[in-house]
Amino acid sequence: MRTYVAGADVGSTTAKVVILDGEGDIAGTSLGPTGASIVEAAQRRFQEAVKAAGIDEHEVEFVVGTGYGRFKIPFGHTQVTEISCHARGAHHLFPGTRTIVDIGGQDTKAISVNELGDVADFCMNDKCAAGTGRFLESAALTLGLPLEEIGPVSLRAARPLRITNVCTVFVESEIMSHMMKGETVEDILRGVHNAIAGRSISLLRRVGINPEISFTGGVSRNVGMVRALEDQLGLRVNVSPLSQFIGAIGAALFALERARGGKLVAAPVEGGT
Amino acid sequence: MISAGIDLGAGTTKVLLYDADLAALGTVSVRTRPDLEATATEALLAACDAAGVRREDIAYVATTGYGRYQIPERDLQITEVTCHARGARHLFPDTRCVLDVGAQSSRAMRVDDRGRVIRFRMNDRCAAGAGKFLERVARALEIPLEELPAVALRSTDPQPISSICAVLAESEVINHISQGKPVEDILMGAHLSIADRVLALLRQVGADGEVALTGGLARNPAMVKALELRLGRPLHHSDHSPFAGALGAALLGQQRLAKRNAGGGA
Numbered sequence: 001m002r003t004y005v006a007g008a009d010v011g012s013t014t015a016k017v018v019i020l021d022g023e024g025d026i027a028g029t030s031l032g033p034t035g036a037s038i039v040e041a042a043q044r045r046f047q048e049a050v051k052a053a054g055i056d057e058h059e060v061e062f063v064v065g066t067g068y069g070r071f072k073i074p075f076g077h078t079q080v081t082e083i084s085c086h087a088r089g090a091h092h093l094f095p096g097t098r099t100i101v102d103i104g105g106q107d108t109k110a111i112s113v114n115e116l117g118d119v120a121d122f123c124m125n126d127k128c129a130a131g132t133g134r135f136l137e138s139a140a141l142t143l144g145l146p147l148e149e150i151g152p153v154s155l156r157a158a159r160p161l162r163i164t165n166v167c168t169v170f171v172e173s174e175i176m177s178h179m180m181k182g183e184t185v186e187d188i189l190r191g192v193h194n195a196i197a198g199r200s201i202s203l204l205r206r207v208g209i210n211p212e213i214s215f216t217g218g219v220s221r222n223v224g225m226v227r228a229l230e231d232q233l234g235l236r237v238n239v240s241p242l243s244q245f246i247g248a249i250g251a252a253l254f255a256l257e258r259a260r261g262g263k264l265v266a267a268p269v270e271g272g273t
Numbered sequence: 274m275i276s277a278g279i280d281l282g283a284g285t286t287k288v289l290l291y292d293a294d295l296a297a298l299g300t301v302s303v304r305t306r307p308d309l310e311a312t313a314t315e316a317l318l319a320a321c322d323a324a325g326v327r328r329e330d331i332a333y334v335a336t337t338g339y340g341r342y343q344i345p346e347r348d349l350q351i352t353e354v355t356c357h358a359r360g361a362r363h364l365f366p367d368t369r370c371v372l373d374v375g376a377q378s379s380r381a382m383r384v385d386d387r388g389r390v391i392r393f394r395m396n397d398r399c400a401a402g403a404g405k406f407l408e409r410v411a412r413a414l415e416i417p418l419e420e421l422p423a424v425a426l427r428s429t430d431p432q433p434i435s436s437i438c439a440v441l442a443e444s445e446v447i448n449h450i451s452q453g454k455p456v457e458d459i460l461m462g463a464h465l466s467i468a469d470r471v472l473a474l475l476r477q478v479g480a481d482g483e484v485a486l487t488g489g490l491a492r493n494p495a496m497v498k499a500l501e502l503r504l505g506r507p508l509h510h511s512d513h514s515p516f517a518g519a520l521g522a523a524l525l526g527q528q529r530l531a532k533r534n535a536g537g538g539a
Contacts, residue, residue: 012444036451107440109498128399130441138440169400169439170377173283173307203290 005062005259008042008076009085010069011249013105013133014218015041018248019060020256024092029245035096036205038069046075058104062259064251068106080254081113082247083122089250091117091212096236098210101200101229101237101246103219110203112210121207126269130201131199131273133219138168139192140177143185151224152187157190164247189224197228204233214238216246274327274530276333278522279313279347280356281305281340284376284404284489286312287516288320293521293530298324309343318347320434335526337518338398339377341442349529354382354393356521361485362388363520365509368530370483372500372508373518374471376404376488381474394474402470409439410463413446414456420444421460427459439468464499472503473507484508487517 002026003022003272009015019028030048034041042065065076066085073079082102091113102201107126115118129135129245140147159182161218165171171192196219201209213235219225220243242249263271275298280287286305290298301320306312313336321328326341336347337356344350353373361371371382378397382390398405411418431457432454436442442463449459467490475484484504490496501507513520 036447104446126440127441134440165398167399168438169405173377176307
């Protein structure tokens with residue numbers, strides 16, 4: 001019988017599950033909104049990922065949970081912090097990674113990693129929505145655009161505006177007043193993306209900006225954000241279509257180590273069901 | 274001689290007309306629209322209508338609040354700190370501390386026995402500790418803004434809200450709801466969270482002596498209760514509290530008028 005393991009990354013906004021086979025190759029993935037019930041979201045994503053892999057739930061030998069909801073994942077055998085999982089996952093997809101910028105729905109992290117993908121240093125903002133996905137969501141809502149359109153629209157800016165407010169709530173009024181003055185949606189949005197990039201880069205500076213830089217988390221799917229980061233850094237950043245799954249991939253890699261009898265870097269907290 | 278104080282705040286615009294002989298003539302408060310100049314002009318005209326005076330009868334216009342520079346017809350603009358301190362002192366003569374809690378900012382001022390500001394601290398960078406925080410929570414709870422105080426006052430076991438950020442507090446509120454916590458307890462928790470932030474500012478300037486509450490949130494009885502609970506003693510507040518900034522501006526306008534008339538060799 002083949003070995004399968006899973007990583008479940010339950011974030012504040014979306015839940016992600018990745019199934020790996022014994023070779024470390026991806027067998028199945030699933031992603032969906034976390035919603036009000038972490039338990040339900042985790043279970044649904046797990047069932048879907050198992051189905052996508054074409055296997056039975058019982059064939060999954062070991063499950064590692066990560067993300068903000070990691071302690072509530074009923075089928076998780078243990079938990080590993082999202083910092084370690086993002087580092088491991090990014091290293092797996094881009095082995096040259098030395099610095100990770102992870103922008104999620106509710107927090108932003110800067111992580112520096114060594115050549116093995118172990119965390120050397122990190123810092124994060126989880127106290128305030130400034131510089132996170134929430135900030136983008138709020139801007140999209142204020143402008144009446146779907147979230148997935150704001151990145152591409154921002155790329156068409158002719159004369160990017162400077163957004164001066166830090167607070168997500170106040171930026172809503174700032175956007176409204178720019179609209180009143182007849183500024184274009186493109187210029188406003190580019191300003192919004194630049195503001196988040198600026199905040200992320202100040203976090204990155206605290207851990208040191210060493211290439212290669214990998215951009216992970218849900219916001220990495222936004223092309224406007226990729227461009228804003230690259231422009232301000234003056235460097236290319238690694239982005240993968242799997243970027244949103246990097247935390248889950250890292251968790252699954254930890255699960256694989258465990259299934260192979262290796263030791264887990266993070267101490268197990270308590271066994272799940 | 275009539276002076277007008279216009280307090281163009283982020284949430285509402287308040288106008289107060291003051292006559293040297295008759296004291297306050299009347300007040301008007303309207304929602305601030307993105308066009309600040311038009312909002313101010315309309316509010317001023319509405320205040321004239323309410324007081325039964327003509328626009329030409331107003332000899333002096335003093336402005337304050339975040340939009341105070343956006344009012345071209347002003348004779349003078351004055352900071353919120355000065356105006357709220359002056360207005361609060363007029364309303365409550367024994368005041369030594371003034372707490373101004375508005376839609377987008379909160380301030381704590383320490384004043385001397387003549388109402389002059391000795392020290393102040395403010396937060397206008399972030400919605401934590403201001404009315405916008407409540408608006409966000411209300412939105413998450415799907416409760417109309419005007420019903421917030423009544424609902425919050427029914428609370429028996431306030432739920433702590435640990436997020437300082439208004440946006441992140443929304444997710445926390447949703448978590449509380451999904452855990453079946455009563456709406457009134459979540460809401461009172463939100464009021465207490467604002468109280469904690471505002472009182473932290475107050476402690477930085479010195480919290481002893483009588484405290485007056487001004488700004489838009491002074492009309493919210495749950496906010497008053499939360500502040501008094503956390504402070505451990507009663508606050509001065511009245512229906513005029515939200516107009517303290519406009520009152521302070523109008524009073525300072527009267528001073529200028531008196532000086533102008535004296536200087537004019539009357």
